Amino acid sequence: MIELNDVGRAFKVKRAVVHAVRDLSFTVAPGEFVGYLGPNGAGKSTTIKMLCGILTPTSGRVRVAGLDPSRRRTTLARRIGVVFGQRTTLWWDLPLGDSFDLIRLLYKVDRKVFRVRLDELTQTLDLGGFLRTPVRQLSLGQRMRGDLAAALLHAPDVLVLDEPTIGLDVVSKASIRTFLRRLNAEQGTTVLLTTHDLGDIERLCRRVMVIDHGRLGFDGTLDDLMATAPEHSSIEDVVTALYTGTG
Amino acid sequence: MVRTYALLAWTWTRAAMAYPASFAIMTVLGLAVAGMDVAVILIVFANTTTLAGFSRDETLFLYGTANLAFCLCDMFVSNIDRISQHIKAGTLDTMLIRPVSPWLQLAADRFLPTRIGRIAQAAVVLGYALSALDLDPGRLWMVPVMIACGIVIFTALWTLAGALQFVLVDAPEVTSAFTYGTGQLTQYPFSIYGRELVRGVTYVLPLAFVNWQPALYVLDRDDPFGTPEFMRFLGPVAALVLALLAALAWRQGLRHYRSTGS
């Protein structure tokens, strides 16, 4: 479903060149739920942006659902759902429900299919109370649930989420985790999620990838991850050890 | 594509209609500001019968054709020039994840229906000029052609201005000087400008083909700058070349888009 081969992305900043991602290779099979971990500035968001075609890689090959994202961006858009925790994909000044209507138009989702999906999402994400509220007046947790619904209205095969639980309270986090787990289990949607919240990883991800300084440092199951630093027992300590290179 | 645009525009129109009073005030204000342009032309002609060889009604014809094309683009395309704001706010990223061209989404973003007042004003001025001037009916076919070319040229200019902002993220004003400046420039007979400037806007930025060159044909006049007759008909070619350039620049801009660091 997702395939990266020796992918690199550099940014020229003044005179210097920043390699946000380098020699990155991994594949994600359909139906997998993968956690993508890394300290700030590791290259997580850059990877996500290359997956949805926002950024063109400077080297290597990216395939998502068999498509080259930067060349076939608009075709891929129908098959991928994207959520940015730090910014909304909704229309700030419009009521949440109007944003959904616009998305229906942009993705050309059939009206009947749309109704059914929206009802389903409204129920599972508990959106009923604020469909008429302008997005800018929503709480972070409400907005995040709205964003999730927006990313799924066109029934994508792949969902990528960049820090979807950032800044949320425990209740909101729990409801989003439950939702994502069910989505993956029941609809078979492939999910790739970046996070700093190790609770997300423990509860959701069968597979974990760790990136640091643009390079993949670990790729395996959660158990494998714990085994990299047997002297530590909490996932926090294991990940810290991995980041700081003492593990 | 037109349908998608219309639906996006309609969403913003509905949002604007939520405040009917401000909607009405904005429309009237737009009309009034546009009326000032005409007032300036009328004041000039209160003291003289010709402006650089052109009568009042001929000048109004030039004004009407250029302004109709310009105001249509101002309403339907000009929102492109807010792209640097979208780049900085990260909203361009969200447009790029949709299955619709970001150009279309940008053009329709915050569509302002109140600009209709200015379009109406330009249409009225053009209508007046057409009825006041005793034009050769055999040459009138050029009027819709020149307006269409004007629309393509201004759309291309706005697109170029947008593409430029991928590089000049921090200086969007530079590019709006370019679009609004050209809109102003084409309101008057080119014979009031210096030869060098007119050369520039004929051969470099083909603004002369928005109205000046084809209008010389419609008005059956010789070019005071002495360009050959066939230039009157080059509007579609100039528009096409500029549109191609703009499309290329836009593609390059998008391909080299770097988003923003987290």
Ligand SMILES: Nc1ncnc2c1ncn2[C@@H]1O[C@H](COP(=O)(O)OP(=O)(O)O)[C@@H](O)[C@H]1O
């Ligand atoms: N648009 C950009 N321009 C310049 N540098 C960037 C840009 N985007 C990201 N970077 C740099 O690339 C590196 C990786 O960034 P990012 O992928 O956002 O990291 P993460 O999401 O893991 O925190 C950082 O050093 C960041 O400063």
Ligand SMILES: [Mg+2]
């Ligand atoms: Mg990030």
